[in-house]
Amino acid sequence: MRQSGWRLAVKQVSDRVIAGCALTVLSPVLGMTAIAVRIGLGSPVFFRQARPGRHGREITVVKLRTMRDLRAPSGELLPDSERMTALGRFLRATSLDEIPQLWNVLSGELSLVGPRPLLTRYLDRYSPEQARRHEVLPGITGWAQVHGRNAISWEQKLAMDVWYVDHWSLLLDLRIMLLTALHMLRRDGISHQGHVTMPEFMGEGGQ
Numbered sequence: 001m002r003q004s005g006w007r008l009a010v011k012q013v014s015d016r017v018i019a020g021c022a023l024t025v026l027s028p029v030l031g032m033t034a035i036a037v038r039i040g041l042g043s044p045v046f047f048r049q050a051r052p053g054r055h056g057r058e059i060t061v062v063k064l065r066t067m068r069d070l071r072a073p074s075g076e077l078l079p080d081s082e083r084m085t086a087l088g089r090f091l092r093a094t095s096l097d098e099i100p101q102l103w104n105v106l107s108g109e110l111s112l113v114g115p116r117p118l119l120t121r122y123l124d125r126y127s128p129e130q131a132r133r134h135e136v137l138p139g140i141t142g143w144a145q146v147h148g149r150n151a152i153s154w155e156q157k158l159a160m161d162v163w164y165v166d167h168w169s170l171l172l173d174l175r176i177m178l179l180t181a182l183h184m185l186r187r188d189g190i191s192h193q194g195h196v197t198m199p200e201f202m203g204e205g206g207q
Contacts, residue, residue: 002135002168003135003136003137003168007169007170010170011111011170011173012108012111014112015105015111015112016105016106016108018105018112019102019103019105019106019112020106022099022102023099023102023103023106026099026102029096029099030099030100033064033091033096033099034046034064036087037064037065037087037091040085040087041065041066041067041068041085041087041088044065045064045065046062046063046064046065046100047062047063047064047065047066048060048061048062049061049063049119050120051117051118051119051120051138052117052118052120052123052134052138053109053110053117053134053137053138054134054135054136054137054138055134055135056123056131056134058120059104059109059110059117059138060109061101061104061109061110061117062100062101062103062104063097063098063100063101064091064096064097064099064100065088065097066084066085066087066088066089066091066092066097067080067083067084067085067088068083068085069083070082070083094184095184098140101140102140105140109137110137110138110139110140111136111137111138111139111140112139112140112141112173112177113139113140113141113142113172113173113176113177114136114137114138114139114142114164115133115134115136115138115139115142115143115144115161115164115165116138116139116140116141116142116144116145116161117138118201119201122201125201125202125203126158129162130158130159130161130162132162132165133158133161133162133165135165136164136165136168141176141177141180142160142161142164142176143160143161143163143164143172143176144156144157144158144160144161144164145176145180145183146176146179146180146183147160149183150198154198154199154201
Protein backbone atom coordinates (compact mmCIF):
# COMPACT_ATOMS: atom_id res chain seq x y z
CA MET A 1 0.00 0.00 0.00
CA ARG A 2 1.53 3.32 -1.07
CA GLN A 3 1.89 6.06 1.53
CA SER A 4 -0.80 8.49 0.42
CA GLY A 5 -4.20 9.92 1.27
CA TRP A 6 -5.67 9.97 4.74
CA ARG A 7 -3.43 7.14 5.97
CA LEU A 8 -0.32 9.19 5.21
CA ALA A 9 -1.89 12.23 6.89
CA VAL A 10 -2.55 10.15 10.03
CA LYS A 11 1.03 8.88 9.97
CA GLN A 12 2.47 12.40 9.65
CA VAL A 13 0.30 13.87 12.41
CA SER A 14 0.99 10.90 14.69
CA ASP A 15 4.72 11.22 14.06
CA ARG A 16 4.77 14.85 15.13
CA VAL A 17 2.54 14.36 18.17
CA ILE A 18 4.52 11.38 19.44
CA ALA A 19 7.87 13.06 18.70
CA GLY A 20 6.82 16.23 20.51
CA CYS A 21 5.61 14.32 23.56
CA ALA A 22 8.73 12.12 23.56
CA LEU A 23 11.06 15.14 23.41
CA THR A 24 9.22 16.73 26.30
CA VAL A 25 9.38 13.60 28.45
CA LEU A 26 12.96 12.75 27.46
CA SER A 27 14.40 16.27 27.70
CA PRO A 28 15.97 15.62 31.16
CA VAL A 29 17.53 12.39 29.83
CA LEU A 30 18.75 14.19 26.72
CA GLY A 31 20.24 16.97 28.84
CA MET A 32 22.10 14.60 31.14
CA THR A 33 23.31 12.48 28.24
CA ALA A 34 24.54 15.57 26.40
CA ILE A 35 26.54 16.57 29.49
CA ALA A 36 28.06 13.07 29.63
CA VAL A 37 29.04 13.34 25.96
CA ARG A 38 30.56 16.78 26.53
CA ILE A 39 32.66 15.47 29.42
CA GLY A 40 33.56 12.14 27.83
CA LEU A 41 34.04 13.12 24.18
CA GLY A 42 34.27 16.89 24.15
CA SER A 43 32.68 19.21 21.59
CA PRO A 44 30.62 19.11 19.53
CA VAL A 45 28.03 17.20 21.52
CA PHE A 46 25.78 16.63 18.52
CA PHE A 47 26.75 14.80 15.35
CA ARG A 48 25.24 16.16 12.14
CA GLN A 49 25.48 14.34 8.84
CA ALA A 50 23.85 14.62 5.43
CA ARG A 51 21.66 11.63 4.60
CA PRO A 52 19.20 10.88 1.77
CA GLY A 53 15.57 11.54 2.62
CA ARG A 54 12.46 10.68 0.63
CA HIS A 55 13.20 10.45 -3.11
CA GLY A 56 16.91 10.81 -2.25
CA ARG A 57 16.62 14.48 -1.28
CA GLU A 58 19.36 15.46 1.16
CA ILE A 59 18.49 16.03 4.81
CA THR A 60 20.69 16.64 7.86
CA VAL A 61 20.28 14.01 10.56
CA VAL A 62 21.15 14.93 14.16
CA LYS A 63 22.43 12.43 16.72
CA LEU A 64 24.51 12.51 19.88
CA ARG A 65 28.20 11.86 19.29
CA THR A 66 29.42 8.36 20.07
CA MET A 67 32.96 8.48 18.64
CA ARG A 68 36.14 10.48 19.11
CA ASP A 69 37.52 12.55 16.25
CA LEU A 70 40.79 10.62 15.89
CA ARG A 71 42.65 10.86 12.60
CA ALA A 72 45.62 9.24 10.96
CA PRO A 73 48.68 11.39 9.99
CA SER A 74 47.14 11.62 6.50
CA GLY A 75 44.11 13.36 7.98
CA GLU A 76 41.70 10.48 7.39
CA LEU A 77 39.47 9.35 10.24
CA LEU A 78 40.62 6.21 12.00
CA PRO A 79 38.38 3.10 11.81
CA ASP A 80 35.22 3.15 13.91
CA SER A 81 36.62 0.45 16.21
CA GLU A 82 39.45 2.79 17.23
CA ARG A 83 37.23 5.84 17.72
CA MET A 84 34.38 4.21 19.61
CA THR A 85 34.41 4.64 23.39
CA ALA A 86 32.69 2.78 26.22
CA LEU A 87 30.28 5.72 26.51
CA GLY A 88 29.58 5.52 22.79
CA ARG A 89 28.86 1.79 22.97
CA PHE A 90 26.45 2.40 25.84
CA LEU A 91 24.64 5.18 23.97
CA ARG A 92 24.23 2.96 20.90
CA ALA A 93 23.18 -0.08 22.91
CA THR A 94 20.46 1.94 24.64
CA SER A 95 19.63 4.05 21.54
CA LEU A 96 20.07 7.22 23.60
CA ASP A 97 22.14 8.66 20.74
CA GLU A 98 18.99 8.57 18.58
CA ILE A 99 16.92 10.96 20.74
CA PRO A 100 17.89 14.15 18.82
CA GLN A 101 16.44 12.62 15.64
CA LEU A 102 13.03 13.38 17.09
CA TRP A 103 13.74 16.96 15.96
CA ASN A 104 14.02 15.61 12.41
CA VAL A 105 10.62 13.97 12.88
CA LEU A 106 9.10 17.25 14.05
CA SER A 107 10.48 18.99 10.96
CA GLY A 108 8.95 16.35 8.68
CA GLU A 109 12.32 15.10 7.39
CA LEU A 110 12.07 11.75 9.17
CA SER A 111 9.27 9.47 10.26
CA LEU A 112 9.26 7.43 13.44
CA VAL A 113 9.08 4.31 11.24
CA GLY A 114 10.66 3.80 7.83
CA PRO A 115 13.88 2.59 6.19
CA ARG A 116 16.86 3.99 8.07
CA PRO A 117 18.59 6.91 6.29
CA LEU A 118 21.97 5.62 5.14
CA LEU A 119 25.03 7.42 3.78
CA THR A 120 24.68 9.64 0.73
CA ARG A 121 27.63 7.94 -0.96
CA TYR A 122 25.58 4.73 -1.14
CA LEU A 123 23.03 6.30 -3.49
CA ASP A 124 24.72 5.23 -6.73
CA ARG A 125 25.51 1.77 -5.34
CA TYR A 126 21.90 0.57 -5.00
CA SER A 127 20.26 -1.65 -7.58
CA PRO A 128 17.02 -0.17 -8.99
CA GLU A 129 15.06 -2.44 -6.66
CA GLN A 130 17.10 -1.47 -3.58
CA ALA A 131 16.73 2.23 -4.46
CA ARG A 132 12.97 1.88 -3.95
CA ARG A 133 13.62 2.21 -0.22
CA HIS A 134 13.59 5.98 -0.89
CA GLU A 135 9.96 5.98 -2.03
CA VAL A 136 8.91 6.69 1.57
CA LEU A 137 10.21 8.88 4.36
CA PRO A 138 13.18 7.35 6.18
CA GLY A 139 12.63 6.51 9.83
CA ILE A 140 14.29 6.26 13.22
CA THR A 141 13.35 2.58 13.31
CA GLY A 142 12.12 0.19 10.66
CA TRP A 143 11.31 -3.36 9.58
CA ALA A 144 14.99 -4.24 9.17
CA GLN A 145 15.82 -2.84 12.63
CA VAL A 146 13.40 -5.22 14.34
CA HIS A 147 14.64 -8.18 12.26
CA GLY A 148 18.32 -8.15 13.04
CA ARG A 149 19.34 -4.48 12.90
CA ASN A 150 23.10 -4.50 12.19
CA ALA A 151 23.53 -8.25 12.68
CA ILE A 152 22.05 -9.11 9.26
CA SER A 153 23.65 -8.65 5.83
CA TRP A 154 23.18 -5.59 3.64
CA GLU A 155 21.28 -7.70 1.13
CA GLN A 156 18.80 -8.77 3.81
CA LYS A 157 18.51 -5.30 5.28
CA LEU A 158 17.77 -3.59 1.95
CA ALA A 159 15.32 -6.31 0.93
CA MET A 160 13.42 -5.72 4.17
CA ASP A 161 13.36 -1.98 3.51
CA VAL A 162 11.72 -2.58 0.12
CA TRP A 163 9.32 -5.08 1.71
CA TYR A 164 8.25 -2.32 4.10
CA VAL A 165 7.63 0.06 1.18
CA ASP A 166 5.39 -2.53 -0.50
CA HIS A 167 3.49 -3.63 2.63
CA TRP A 168 3.23 -0.41 4.61
CA SER A 169 0.21 0.20 6.80
CA LEU A 170 -0.53 2.07 10.01
CA LEU A 171 -0.85 -1.25 11.82
CA LEU A 172 2.56 -2.33 10.53
CA ASP A 173 4.07 0.90 11.88
CA LEU A 174 2.50 0.22 15.28
CA ARG A 175 3.84 -3.34 15.24
CA ILE A 176 7.35 -2.09 14.41
CA MET A 177 7.27 0.47 17.23
CA LEU A 178 6.24 -2.19 19.75
CA LEU A 179 8.95 -4.56 18.51
CA THR A 180 11.48 -1.72 18.67
CA ALA A 181 10.73 -1.20 22.36
CA LEU A 182 11.28 -4.92 22.95
CA HIS A 183 14.59 -4.95 21.06
CA MET A 184 15.81 -1.87 22.94
CA LEU A 185 15.30 -3.74 26.21
CA ARG A 186 17.20 -6.74 24.84
CA ARG A 187 19.93 -4.57 23.23
CA ASP A 188 20.39 -7.06 20.40
CA GLY A 189 21.61 -6.63 16.83
CA ILE A 190 23.75 -3.57 17.65
CA SER A 191 26.71 -4.60 15.52
CA HIS A 192 27.62 -6.85 12.61
CA GLN A 193 30.01 -9.71 13.34
CA GLY A 194 33.57 -8.36 13.35
CA HIS A 195 32.46 -4.70 13.16
CA VAL A 196 31.51 -1.94 15.60
CA THR A 197 28.33 -1.28 13.60
CA MET A 198 28.13 -2.40 9.94
CA PRO A 199 30.73 -2.85 7.20
CA GLU A 200 30.48 -0.34 4.37
CA PHE A 201 27.91 -1.08 1.70
CA MET A 202 29.82 -1.51 -1.55
CA GLY A 203 27.04 -2.15 -4.03
CA GLU A 204 24.50 -4.55 -5.43
CA GLY A 205 24.48 -7.88 -3.64
CA GLY A 206 24.79 -6.21 -0.23
CA GLN A 207 28.53 -6.72 0.14
